[in-house]
Amino acid sequence: MFRLLAFLLALLSTPAAAQLRSTGSTAITPQLVVDGPVIPGREVDLAILMTPEPGWHGYWLNPGDAGQPMSIDWQLPRGASVGPLRYPVPTRLTIAGLMNYVYKGPYAILTRLRVPADATGALPVRASAQWLACTDKICVPEQGALALDVPIGSAGATSESRFDEWRRRLPRPLGSPARLQADGTTLRVAIPLPHSITVGETYVYPATDGSVDYAAPQRFRRTGDTLVAELPARGSAPETFAGVLALGEGQPGLWFKARPGPVPEGGSPVSERVALAALLALIGAVAGGLLLNLMPCVFPILALKALSLARAGAGEKAARKDALAYTLGAIVGTGLLGVALLAVRAGGSAAGWAFQLQDPRTILLLLLLTVVITLNLLGAFRLPVVGGESSPRGGFATGALAAFVATPCAGPFLGAALGSALLLPAAAAVLVFAGLGLGLALPFLLVAFVPALRSRLPRPGPWMQRLQRILAIPMAATAAGCLWLLWRQGGEPTLTTGVLAAVLLTLVLLAAGLWQRRGRAVALVAVPAALGIAAAAVLTIDAQPASSAGRSLAGAEPWSEAGVADHLRRGRPVFVYFTADWCLTCKVNEAGAIDRDAVRDAFRAAGVKVLAGDWTNGDPAITRFLESRGRAGVPLYLWYAPGRPVRELPQILTPGTLIELARRPA
Numbered sequence: 212m213f214r215l216l217a218f219l220l221a222l223l224s225t226p227a228a229a230q231l232r233s234t235g236s237t238a239i240t241p242q243l244v245v246d247g248p249v250i251p252g253r254e255v256d257l258a259i260l261m262t263p264e265p266g267w268h269g270y271w272l273n274p275g276d277a278g279q280p281m282s283i284d285w286q287l288p289r290g291a292s293v294g295p296l297r298y299p300v301p302t303r304l305t306i307a308g309l310m311n312y313v314y315k316g317p318y319a320i321l322t323r324l325r326v327p328a329d330a331t332g333a334l335p336v337r338a339s340a341q342w343l344a345c346t347d348k349i350c351v352p353e354q355g356a357l358a359l360d361v362p363i364g365s366a367g368a369t370s371e372s373r374f375d376e377w378r379r380r381l382p383r384p385l386g387s388p389a390r391l392q393a394d395g396t397t398l399r400v401a402i403p404l405p406h407s408i409t410v411g412e413t414y415v416y417p418a419t420d421g422s423v424d425y426a427a428p429q430r431f432r433r434t435g436d437t438l439v440a441e442l443p444a445r446g447s448a449p450e451t452f453a454g455v456l457a458l459g460e461g462q463p464g465l466w467f468k469a470r471p472g473p474v475p476e477g478g479s480p481v482s483e484r485v486a487l488a489a490l491l492a493l494i495g496a497v498a499g500g501l502l503l504n505l506m507p508c509v510f511p512i513l514a515l516k517a518l519s520l521a522r523a524g525a526g527e528k529a530a531r532k533d534a535l536a537y538t539l540g541a542i543v544g545t546g547l548l549g550v551a552l553l554a555v556r557a558g559g560s561a562a563g564w565a566f567q568l569q570d571p572r573t574i575l576l577l578l579l580l581t582v583v584i585t586l587n588l589l590g591a592f593r594l595p596v597v598g599g600e601s602s603p604r605g606g607f608a609t610g611a612l613a614a615f616v617a618t619p620c621a622g623p624f625l626g627a628a629l630g631s632a633l634l635l636p637a638a639a640a641v642l643v644f645a646g647l648g649l650g651l652a653l654p655f656l657l658v659a660f661v662p663a664l665r666s667r668l669p670r671p672g673p674w675m676q677r678l679q680r681i682l683a684i685p686m687a688a689t690a691a692g693c694l695w696l697l698w699r700q701g702g703e704p705t706l707t708t709g710v711l712a713a714v715l716l717t718l719v720l721l722a723a724g725l726w727q728r729r730g731r732a733v734a735l736v737a738v739p740a741a742l743g744i745a746a747a748a749v750l751t752i753d754a755q756p757a758s759s760a761g762r763s764l765a766g767a768e769p770w771s772e773a774g775v776a777d778h779l780r781r782g783r784p785v786f787v788y789f790t791a792d793w794c795l796t797c798k799v800n801e802a803g804a805i806d807r808d809a810v811r812d813a814f815r816a817a818g819v820k821v822l823a824g825d826w827t828n829g830d831p832a833i834t835r836f837l838e839s840r841g842r843a844g845v846p847l848y849l850w851y852a853p854g855r856p857v858r859e860l861p862q863i864l865t866p867g868t869l870i871e872l873a874r875r876p877a
Contacts, residue, residue: 236506238344238351243336243359245324246374251363252328255564257293257336257372258319259283259357266346268313270591271301273418275425276309278350281320283357286337290327295323299380300457300464301416306347309356310415310425313345319377326363333360375831382455382464390472393448396439398423401474402456402467404438411459411635413481416438418453422446431786434478459635489639492632493646499544499629500650527662531678534652534659536603541648548614549644553637571700572749575709577616578693579745581686582713583720588674588683590734592724611633614648629844697752699792700828705752712748716741766811770824772836775851778820786814786869789824789833796862797846813873 239261246256256617259281261269269475285293285417298320301312326334340358343350387403398417413431417423427443433681438456456465586592632643658664690713698706723737768774788805792796804810805821825835826845836848840859848860850872860868 212848215831222240226392228293237353237355239263239269239342239353239683241336241340241342241355241357242668243357244373244455246318246360246361249326249334249361249363251326251330252301254294254323254325256321256378257324258321258374258377259296259340260317260319261314261342262313262317263315263344267313268311268345268346269318270315270343270345271312271416272296272298273312273420274343275311275313275480278311278313278345280351281340281342281557283338283340286339288327288330288334290325290329291336292325293332294323294325296379300382303414305426309424311345312425314680318380319373319375321381324332324361324463326361330363335360351407377465379618379835382466385456385467389452389467390447390474391452391469393444394473396444398444398452400440400442400452400454400469401472402438402465402469403436404433404465405457406433406436408458410438411462412457413438413440413459414457415440415442416457416464418455419449419451422449422452426494431481432478434475437475437478438481439474439478454784489635492629492635492639492643495634496629496643496646496649497653499678500541500647501653503647503651504654521576530659532603533606534655536606537610537613537655538649538652539549540607540612541614541652542610543607543648544611544614545573545648545651546641546645547640549632552644553640571644571697571705573713574693574696574700575705575748575752578690578697578709578713579716579741579748580612580615580692581690582716583741585683585686585690585755586717586720588679588686590679590724592612592720592725592737610648610652617651629842659838690866695841696792696827696848703751708751712744715744719744728741766806767821767823770822770833774822778822779851779853782853784817784819784853784873786819786872787822787849787851789826789837789845789847791845792827794826794845800846800848800862800864804866804869807866810869811874813870817873821874 214725242260242262243256244260246258249255256825263269263701270280272280274280281296283296285294299314299318301314302779304311304313304315322338335429336357336359339354340357341352341354345351345354379590385403389403390401392399394403404410410433416428419426422442422445424443424445428441430441432439432441440456444633451468451470453468456467537632629647630644635643642802683877694706694713697709718738718742723733726733767788770789775785788797788801790801792798813819824836826833826837837844848862848864850858850860852858852875
């Protein structure tokens with residue numbers, strides 16, 4: 212009754228709200244989409260794809276205080292049938308104190324289509340649907356006729372890649388039953404949830420209508436392997452209570468059904484645990500950023516900063532300004548990368564840390580940037596902002612540059628910290644990503660603000676030029692690595708584009724250096740020319756790299772969860788590593804520990820199977836698995852032994868570690 216009154220008030224809030232839109236002019240456009248292949252006598256996923264216009268939203272199966280769920284009447288051939296509608300996890304929208312469970316962007320409602328055993332040709336699927344479309348001010352009942360001719364046979368429909376993402380948004384059924392207890396004012400639900408699972412912004416979306424006050428705050432506490440939800444009750448206690456438990460950004464929702472039973476007392480509030488998790492993730496990010504300074508991907512940037520601090524000499528004020536600007540650049544850089552990652556994930560993409568390096572265009576820009584720095588270190592031209600001159604502008608640019616090139620690396624603490632960050636509320640997650648930048652800049656802050664450390668820096672002199680020439684070598688090697696990545700991601704056409712862009716940029720910068728030595732200003736000519744080369748090259752290459760799914764790495768089988776399970780059933784130990792061509796930490800571990808004769812011999816003697824997951828181009832299956840392990844990126848190393856829990860190995864491997872595991876008795 213309450214929802215009916217709220218719905219009528221919404222309809223009467225404006226004269227335009229009462230109209231019934233006809234098919235073809237709806238604010239939410241429906242479309243039937245089928246997965247494939249479609250085999251007679253079997254079931255296949257069928258989706259109702261709902262696409263709202265900007266500013267409009269649709270409703271979940273329980274719309275909350277106001278709204279209406281979709282109703283649909285199927286018209287199917289004899290022998291065909293559909294199952295119940297399966298909704299993705301919704302979001303919350305509060306208007307005038309009324310809580311609504313809605314979808315603000317495109318969403319897919321899935322069902323299972325049973326195909327008749329004698330179906331041939333095309334199976335006509337027809338339906339009449341009614342739904343409610345709303346903005347923040349008006350609601351419009353809409354209806355439409357849905358039609359799809361489903362091609363039968365393996366040569367018909369092919370598997371829709373969108374279905375992987377749509378299925379990922381569905382709540383997972385909870386394996387164990389939940390328990391329910393009511394005391395008149397509060398509905399307590401004990402939901403079995405392993406203590407090891409980190410939760411973020413927890414919320415229960417009630418599927419059982421009318422049992423709780425939707426707009427009232429919900430409280431949660433953890434006690435052992437149980438999450439207790441305390442929901443303000445409304446009306447009499449239900450015999451059963453079903454709903455979806457949302458655990459936070461990046462975590463799958465969990466579908467549960469509760470029956471009366473004991474609910475444990477005590478435990479600690481989830482809000483305290485979230486705060487503790489955020490603090491631990493922040494500490495891990497700072498520590499991980501600090502250790503990144505020792506990684507090969509950040510080493511060339513260290514050279515630029517060392518030159519900057521050396522040029523500052525004994526000038527305390529200049530050194531501190533430079534270090535603060537560098538710190539700000541690093542924090543802003545990693546913070547913006549974190550914001551971009553959260554935005555991409557909010558759009559429904561399965562993305563992780565260093566996601567931008569899965570795009571060949573980013574690799575191309577990184578290539579051109581390394582060419583610029585290499586030529587600058589060689590003295591071919593002068594670029595104060597990147598060349599290490601002591602100034603706030605140069606310090607900020609160098610800090611941002613360090614943040615950008617550090618993304619291919621992962622070290623101790625970093626993987627777990629960034630994986631946890633993706634489960635936290637957005638503000639806390641961005642703070643963790645910013646903490647990575649702080650850790651990256653911490654050594655320079657200490658040197659700038661501790662006079663005893665700063666006094667140990669060598670005095671400026673001819674050694675600085677020699678150091679620049681020497682450190683141009685690893686930067687040039689980085690440029691060569693970028694060319695290799697372009698070839699791996701896009702083949703010869705993309706590699707050719709990268710080589711031509713690098714050559715043209717080199718010629719422009721050599722000419723700029725020549726004009727500089729003659730005392731001429733070159734910025735007004737060289738900068739537009741360099742930007743034009745970069746823009747033309749980026750527009751030339753394909754933004755979508757070739758898929759790395761199933762790519763076989765040397766000496767290893769392509770990873771799949773089914774492959775791991777099959778080897779374990781046969782009694783074989785399994786070593787799994789997840790890598791990417793742009794991950795320098797991964798490549799160091801592979802060259803120094805995994806691809807060693809002694810390790811291969813030990814694995815062969817013990818019957819160890821090696822499976823490798825290639826995340827170079829962002830394989831969605833690997834992304835989902837990394838998320839399930841609480842990881843935001845690679846590397847990840849796992850050891851499986853039959854009959855034992857999986858063991859996660861350190862991110863820095865040694866041959867001795869792997870040989871010892873292989874020789875350990877089963």
